[in-house]
Amino acid sequence: MNRWDVLVEVSPRAEIADPAGTTIERALAALGFGGVSGVRVGKAIRMEVTAADASEARSVTEQMCDRLLANPVIEDARIELRAVAQDHST
Amino acid sequence: MSVPMSVTVGVVQFPGTNCDLDTLDALADLGARTALLRSDEISLGGVDAVVIPGGFAHGDYLRTGAIARFSPVMDAVASFAAGGGPVVGICNGFQVLTEAGLLPGALRPNAGLSFLCQPQKLMMASVNHVLGHGLSPSDELSIPINHFEGNYVCDGATLRRLRENGQVVMRYVGNPNGSVDDIAGICNETGNVVGLMPHPERATSELLGSTDGRKLLKALLYAAASSRQAAGHRAA
Numbered sequence: 001m002n003r004w005d006v007l008v009e010v011s012p013r014a015e016i017a018d019p020a021g022t023t024i025e026r027a028l029a030a031l032g033f034g035g036v037s038g039v040r041v042g043k044a045i046r047m048e049v050t051a052a053d054a055s056e057a058r059s060v061t062e063q064m065c066d067r068l069l070a071n072p073v074i075e076d077a078r079i080e081l082r083a084v085a086q087d088h089s090t
Numbered sequence: 091m092s093v094p095m096s097v098t099v100g101v102v103q104f105p106g107t108n109c110d111l112d113t114l115d116a117l118a119d120l121g122a123r124t125a126l127l128r129s130d131e132i133s134l135g136g137v138d139a140v141v142i143p144g145g146f147a148h149g150d151y152l153r154t155g156a157i158a159r160f161s162p163v164m165d166a167v168a169s170f171a172a173g174g175g176p177v178v179g180i181c182n183g184f185q186v187l188t189e190a191g192l193l194p195g196a197l198r199p200n201a202g203l204s205f206l207c208q209p210q211k212l213m214m215a216s217v218n219h220v221l222g223h224g225l226s227p228s229d230e231l232s233i234p235i236n237h238f239e240g241n242y243v244c245d246g247a248t249l250r251r252l253r254e255n256g257q258v259v260m261r262y263v264g265n266p267n268g269s270v271d272d273i274a275g276i277c278n279e280t281g282n283v284v285g286l287m288p289h290p291e292r293a294t295s296e297l298l299g300s301t302d303g304r305k306l307l308k309a310l311l312y313a314a315a316s317s318r319q320a321a322g323h324r325a326a
Contacts, residue, residue: 012198015245016198016243017198017201017241017243017268019198019199019200019201019202019203019241019268020199020203023203068152068156068157068160069152071153071156071189071196073188073194073195073196073243073244073245074196074198074243
């Protein structure tokens with residue numbers, strides 16, 4: 001088995017109003033960052049997953065997203081995987 | 091209207107629920123027997139109706155209601171609802187019911203990003219549900235709201251269905267939180283599961299500024315009694 005650093009990024013779906021994103025976008029504009037648009041606020045969930053290979057790690061993380069981490073009515077989830085460097089001395 | 095027969099209403103308590111005792115008191119004051127249902131219970135113990143009260147179940151971590159919906163008691167609530175039993179989710183309870191898939195849509199942070207705690211004018215939209223007995227569509231109510239995530243959202247097809255089936259239970263008069271179609275409460279297709287953001291248990295005495303919440307809770311007791319009678323007939 002291998003370990004994977006997993007990052008799940010959960011964001012409000014495109015058609016869902018995101019008042020936090022809108023507020024941040026206005027604040028950025030007020031600070032002079034005028035070229036900013038499309039600010040969306042979601043959440044990042046990091047974890048370590050043990051799985052045989054990358055595809056199993058991805059598939060089990062997708063199941064986590066479907067069941068708990070994201071609500072498909074309002075949110076999209078994006079998954080990033082990175083293999084954890086293995087320590088072969090043990 | 092007095093309660094037609096003595097009924098027992100179960101009030102669910104998750105870690106972080108904080109309106110459970112107020113809800114129990116309000117129901118008991120109307121003549122109901124009450125039972126506190128802990129979230130790790132697997133049986134509802136024969137209650138005639140269930141209320142999922144307000145609060146911050148499991149700290150609202152991840153999303154409101156996201157963790158609570160996996161509590162053992164929610165399996166029992168889902169079976170009870172599937173059998174036609176009256177289930178009402180108030181505020182956080184509404185959020186739990188949407189997460190559990192017992193009601194459509196979801197509740198997002200208020201459009202103004204303010205925590206809202208105020209008396210709220212409401213208008214009944216339909217009465218074919220477990221909070222409808224004794225009320226009429228267009229009846230105005232004043233009941234407090236107390237929430238950060240009360241902004242009801244659903245897709246266009248769901249909204250059409252809600253309107254066509256009379257599943258919009260009540261609307262805000264002066265939308266405080268950005269909810270689509272001013273929706274403050276909805277029910278499922280069969281009307282036995284209702285979710286609403288306002289807190290009827292906080293509008294039960296003139297001292298609290300309104301007694302309109304009693305109308306809704308009385309309707310629930312009526313529905314509980316009817317449901318028990320129907321269950322009795324089915325068993326007989």
